[in-house]
Amino acid sequence: MTADLGLPGLHSGVELVPTTDAPQTGKDYTSDQEVRWCPGCGDYAVLKAVQGFLPELGLRRENIVFVSGIGCSSRFPYYLDTYGMHSIHGRAPSIATGIATAREDLSVWVVTGDGDALSIGGNHLIHALRRNVNMTILLFNNRIYGLTKGQYSPTSEAGKVTKSTPMGSVDHPFNPVSLALGAEGSFVARTIDSDRKHLTSVLSAAAAHRGTSFVEIYQNCPIFNDGAFDALKGADTKADAIIPLVHGEQIRFGAPLEDGRGSKVLVRDAGTGGVKVVAASGVDEADILVHDAHSPDPSTAFALSRLTDAGYLNTSPIGIFRQVERPTYDDAARAQITTAQGEGADPQARLASLIGGGDTWTVV
C-alpha cells in the first residue's frame, strides 16, 4: 500500500533558513581556535573558500550547523564560528539527519573524509543520499588515512604501498561520484581544493540545492600522499587531465585547438552504451556530448563518472555531474507532522484523550 505524500514545493536548500541584511565577512565565520592542520594541507584552502563563501549566502550565522566525523578534515567545525559538532567516526550524516529533520530553519553541512565517509561511515552516507535529507556533504578526498598516519583508504589506488600495505594494497577503490550516483544522489559534484573559483561555484550550487548535495573535493595530503592530484594541477598536464562538466555545454578538454576549444571531446559509445573520449577533429558537432546535469536518468552521469582513473589520477571529470529535484526526507517527515497536527488542539488535552483511550473502566 502506498500513500500520496502531498509534498511541499520547496526548491532552494536554504529556503526556510532566516537571512540577515547585516553585511558579513569571512572573519565573522572564523572562530578563535588556532587551525592545526599540517603546513601545506589542502584543508586550509577549503576552509578559506568556505569562510569566504558563507557570507554570500546571507544567512543568519546562528542558523548554520557544521557536523563532522573523525579524521583530519573533521576538525573543520572548530574553525568556523557557527554551531558545530565534531562527532564520532563515520556518523556525521546520521547526526546531521537528526538536525536537519528536527529543524527546517537550519543550514546543515557535513564535513567528512574518504575514510570517514566511505569506510566506517559508508552505510550512513548512502542512506543520507537515498533519503535526500536537506544537507550538504563535503567529502575531502585525499586518498589516504592522514590522522592515523598513512594507511591506505577506500579511495587509494590498488597496489598502493602504505604503512599497512608494504607489498601494495590489494583493495579495489571506490569512485565516490559513482557511489553517490548509485545511492540515488540528487546533487553530485566534484571539485579541487586548489581551484578556489570552481570550488566556490560548486559550493554555491550545492547550498542552493534542496536535498542531499554531495561534493567530492580532491584534497592534497602533503605528508602521506603528496602529489596525488598533481596531474590535475600541473600547468602542462591539467588541460588533458580535467574533463570540465558544465551544464548545457559540450564536454571538451585537452590542449586547445586554434579556435581555443579543447582538442578532445566526449561522444556516446555505441559499443558500451557509455561515453568515450575522442579527438575533436573529425567529429560531427552534433555528436559531441552536451552535459545535461538535470537529466532525470542518471545513466550518462554515471558513465561520465567512470572516466575517472581508478589508479593514479591522470584524468578526471570535474564539475556537477547531476542536479535534479526530488522530494526530501526532512520536508516529507515534517509535512506528515503538520498534516497530523491539523488544527492546534491543546497538547495536554490531546494527551489526556490518548492515554484515556481504548477499553477503560472506572472504579468509584
Added chain:
Amino acid sequence: MTKQVKQLDRVIIRFAGDSGDGMQLTGDRFTQESAVFGNDLVTLPNFPAEIRAPQGTLPGVSSFQVHFADHDILTAGDAPDVLVAMNPAALRANLGDLPKGATIIVDTHDFTARNLTKAGYQANPLEDDSLSEFALHKVDLTGMTVEAVKEFGLSRKDAARAKNMFALGLLSWMYGRPTDPTVSFLEKRFAKVPDIRDANITAFKSGWNFGETTETFVVRYEVKPAPMAPGTYRNITGNLALAYGLVASGVQSGLPVFLGSYPITPASDILHELSKHKAFGVTTFQAEDEIAGIGAAIGAAFAGHLGVTTTSGPGIALKSEAIGLAVMTELPLLVIDVQRGGPSTGLPTKTEQADLLQAMFGRNGEAPVPIVAPQSPGDCFGAALEAARIAITYRTPVMLLSDGYLANGSEPWRIPGVDELPTIDPDFAEPLPEGEEFLPYQREEATLARPWAIPGTPGLEHRIGGLEKGDGHGNISYDPANHDFMVRTRQAKVDRIAEALPPLEVDDPSGQAKVLVLGWGSTYGPIGAGVRRVRKAGYHVAQTHLRHLNPFPRDLGDILSRYDKVLVPEMNLGQLSLLLRAKYLVDVVGYNEVRGLPLKAAVLADVIGGLVAEAEGIEVDLTPATKEEIA
C-alpha cells in the same frame, strides 16, 4: 440445562497453539474482557522468534497466559489452572507446567497421526490414560468452527482460522466474561472484509453457545471484580505504556519528541506506537542501523528536541560509542533498552535482566550514565517521564531498562490525570548581553548541568564534540589536570542526581524482619508475591525495589546495613549483587535464573523462607500459605 456456578478468587489460563493459530490475539482479547469486567490481572505472552516456525512442531508453539483475580495480584502466576491446547505440540510443550487436577481443553481436530508424530508423541495422549490426572475436555473446536461459519462461503482453511475465536467464546462463557468488547473489536478489525468479520463473530458466539448448551461443561466459574483504588483504568502493556510515557514527556517538557530507531525485538512496538502520534509533533526516524538511530537522536537533541532511541541489548552494544558521545557532549538523550535473553542474538522473544552491567559500564573511558528501571508494565509510563526528567535536567543520556516481560506483559493501569504529571523545564540558554562570552561548559551549581544552547540562538554559536572539553569554555583540551577534573565532574554530575531522589520505600510491616529482599525491574511482581507468601505463613521479611540503579538512592547503604541478610533475586547471574557488593561492601545473597521467563513466586518464597530460617535460627514452614495459593 442449568449449570452450576462456582466461585473462585483467581484463575490462571494459558492459551497455547501453533504460532499461526492466533493465540496472542485470543489471550489479549480474554485479557481485555477481564479488565473491563474489573478483575486484577497480569499477563505473560510467550512466543517463538520465528514468525512461522514449522507448523505443528514444538518450536512453533506460541502461548499466552493470563492470571485474573478478585484481589490484587502481582504475577502472571506460576502454574496454569487451565490449558487450552490447539494441537499436540501445544499440549506437549505446556503439560509440564500444569499442576495435578488442572483443566485441559484440547482441539481434537489436530490430533492426527502426522501432528502427533511432529510433536514427538508415540501414541495419542487423548486415547491412553496418560492425562488421567487432569480434567481433560476433548472438543473438536476446528470442526465446530467450520460448521458454524459455513454460511459465509469461506474456504475450509479460512473458516478453520476462526477456531481461536470459538475457543475464546467458550472460555468467555466459562468464566462469565463480557462479550461486547470482543464483538466490537472484531467489527473494527475486520471492517474491510465482511465475510471474515462475520465468520469470526459467529465463531466467537458459537463458542459461547456451545458452552451454554453442551453437557461437556457442567460448571461455570465466577471471579468477582477486584477492589481497586478509585480511578479510571485500562489494561496496558509495558511497551504501550512506555510509548505513552515518551509522548507525555514531550508534552510535559514542551519539546518535540524525536525517535531514532532500528527495528528489533522486543522494542519495535514502541517505534510502531510512536509513529502513530505525529499529532504530538513526534518524529519517528527508522534508521539504516542502530548507530544511525542514536546518531539522529543526538543530532535532534543538539537541535533542541527530546532525542530518544529504542532498542534491545544487541542494539545497545552497537550504540555504545554514540552514548559516549552524548556523555561527552552532555546532551539530553533517552536510551531505551527492552532487554531480552543474551548474549549475542540470544533469545529475542524471551525476557532477561542481563544488560544492567552493559548499561552501567559498556562504554570506553569513564562514561557514567544514569539508569532507570520500571517495575511493572504500567510503571513504564512513569519511568519514561522520570528518565526524561533526569536527561533534561542534568543534560545527560539516560538509560531506561525495560525487559521482554514488561514489554509484552500487561496489567490494569490507573490512568493518571495530566495535571498529576510532572512538568519538565528544558531551560534553553538565552542570548547573552552584548560583549559577554558564552561558556558552553559552565555549570549550574545545583545540578552541574551545562547550558543547552540550541542552533538558532544568536551569539551562542559553539562547537561540541567527542574530544575532551576544557572546563567552562568547552574548547578542545589535552591538559592533564583538566581531563582529571572533567572526568570527575561528569561522574559528580551523575552522582548528584541522587540528591533529588525521594527516600527509598521499604516495606517492612512488622519492623521485625531480619531479611530484606531487594530487586529491580520486572522481578517486582514475583518478589512481591513471594514475600506475601512468607508473611502469610507468619514470618517477617522486608522488601524494597530499586527504580534508580545509577546513581543508587542515598539511603540505600543505610537500609542494607539494617538487615542481617539481603536477598537479591535477578534474571541474570548477579549483576545488581555485584554492584551492591562493590559499593556497600555488603554480603548480599543472590538468587539467579536465566531461563528467559519471569521468576516464580513459589520458588522465591522458598528461597526467602530459607534465608529467614537462617537469619532467625528458626524452622520455616510455608505449607499453610501455599495451600491458599495466594499470588
